[in-house]
Amino acid sequence: MYSRELDGATHRFGVTGSLWHGVLVMFDRETGSYWTQIDGRAIRGANQGATLAHVPSVFTTFGSWVDAHPDTLVLDKADDERGQAASHYAEYFADPERLFFEHLGADIDTSVVRPKEIVFGVRNAGDAVAVPQATIERAGIVHLEVGGDAIVLLRDERTGEVRAVRSARELVRVAGYEPTVRVADAANGEVMRVDTLEPVRVDRAFWYAWARTVPDARVHGE
Amino acid sequence: MTNRRPLALGPLLPLACLVASCSTPQAPDPSDAHEQPTAAGTFRPEPLSDEALAAFGLPYELIEGEPMFRLMDHDAIPSIDAPTFVSVDEASAWMDVDETVLGVVGRDGTAKCYSAWQLDDHEIVNDVLDGAPIAATW
Numbered sequence: 001m002y003s004r005e006l007d008g009a010t011h012r013f014g015v016t017g018s019l020w021h022g023v024l025v026m027f028d029r030e031t032g033s034y035w036t037q038i039d040g041r042a043i044r045g046a047n048q049g050a051t052l053a054h055v056p057s058v059f060t061t062f063g064s065w066v067d068a069h070p071d072t073l074v075l076d077k078a079d080d081e082r083g084q085a086a087s088h089y090a091e092y093f094a095d096p097e098r099l100f101f102e103h104l105g106a107d108i109d110t111s112v113v114r115p116k117e118i119v120f121g122v123r124n125a126g127d128a129v130a131v132p133q134a135t136i137e138r139a140g141i142v143h144l145e146v147g148g149d150a151i152v153l154l155r156d157e158r159t160g161e162v163r164a165v166r167s168a169r170e171l172v173r174v175a176g177y178e179p180t181v182r183v184a185d186a187a188n189g190e191v192m193r194v195d196t197l198e199p200v201r202v203d204r205a206f207w208y209a210w211a212r213t214v215p216d217a218r219v220h221g222e
Numbered sequence: 223m224t225n226r227r228p229l230a231l232g233p234l235l236p237l238a239c240l241v242a243s244c245s246t247p248q249a250p251d252p253s254d255a256h257e258q259p260t261a262a263g264t265f266r267p268e269p270l271s272d273e274a275l276a277a278f279g280l281p282y283e284l285i286e287g288e289p290m291f292r293l294m295d296h297d298a299i300p301s302i303d304a305p306t307f308v309s310v311d312e313a314s315a316w317m318d319v320d321e322t323v324l325g326v327v328g329r330d331g332t333a334k335c336y337s338a339w340q341l342d343d344h345e346i347v348n349d350v351l352d353g354a355p356i357a358a359t360w
Contacts, residue, residue: 001324001326001356001357001358001359001360002356002357002359003354003355003356003357004348004355004356004357005354005355010355011355012301012303012348013301013346013348013357013359014296014297014301014346015296015297015298015299015300015301015344015345015346016292016296017292017293017294017295017296017297017298017299018290018291018292018293018294019290019291019293020285020288020289020290020291024345025290026345026346026357026359027296034285034290037345037346037359037360043285043286044285052357055326055354055356056326057324057325057326057358058324058325058326059322059323059324059325059338059360060322060323060325061319061320061321061322061323062313062317062318062319062320062321062322062323062335062337063319063320065323065325065333065335066310066319068325069325069327069333069335070310071310071333072310072325072333072334072335073307073308073309073332073333073334073335074307074308074309074310074312074313074317074323074334074335074337075302075305075306075307075334075335075336075337075340075347076305076306076307076308076313077313077316077340078306080339080340080343080344082339083339
């Protein structure tokens with residue numbers, strides 16, 4: 001919530017219908033300047049650089065608010081009805097991720113990974129695989145085949161750090177060590193330091209961003 | 223049900239800063255795709271290429287290097303510009319005790335609340351509270 005006063009003048013704000021950084025952009029009717037809804041900053045126009053004063057407000061339930069403020073006024077419903085969508089694009093406005101999915105088309109798989117889930121992505125030889133954060137958190141070690149090569153994703157439970165290494169061997173945990181530090185060869189029990197293995201670039205991203213950026217992105221299952 | 227989150231709970235998802243690359247281990251920070259430098263290394267978001275921007279099929283302008291996509295025209299979502307208010311008794315006809323409202327108290331102690339679903343529908347309520355002009359928005 002913001003004060004509508006700026007340099008002693010009261011401004012009236014409208015909805016531009018535009019999104020910037022996934023953020024709703026307002027405009028003032030006096031100058032047409034654009035303002036971000038998230039921090040009340042004018043990003044374009046005569047008022048560029050100004051910031052609206054923040055007015056403290058609270059999100060709570062109607063019941064709690066009335067308990068605390070029994071004489072409160074309540075915005076009148078007037079002609080509003082619940083669940084009414086302003087326009088075809090109103091849904092994108094409410095959920096900017098959808099903008100990307102609708103435009104990328106139906107080939108983006110959201111059945112396995114939700115758009116805002118974090119994934120760790122590995123690219124190799126024209127291939128790409130994303131491992132959901134939940135998967136690597138559960139497993140600690142995940143073996144992938146990416147572009148014909150065996151790549152292993154490892155996670156340190158203490159720090160949350162994730163790294164990838166190239167290894168044709170099946171790697172397993174070693175008691176007392178995090179997988180990012182030491183692992184063992186499942187076949188013969190040989191313990192090795194992970195920093196002696198060849199590191200592979202791993203990207204951390206929101207699934208919808210990864211899917212948009214990497215063609216034919218696929219998700220690693222459990 | 224929309225996926226809107228109140229501003230008070232965290233940042234909205236940035237559109238353009240989406241893929242962070244790192245070749246050294248990182249502690250994940252799922253709260254924001256604009257990664258901050260950490261002790262172990264730095265994620266740098268990759269900007270969208272011109273081709274990627276054009277692929278959305280939406281008009282856009284670059285502001286501070288980031289695209290502002292024009293989904294609709296001004297006022298396609300109508301702000302409330304002359305709000306009227308009712309008492310709790312009257313509002314109880316349509317308000318649920320468990321539904322979310324945005325509440326505010328003015329400098330003279332006047333309390334007002336705005337239902338989340340109406341804020342969803344209108345995004346902005348241009349109001350005056352105890353003489354102070356305010357924009358109720360979230």
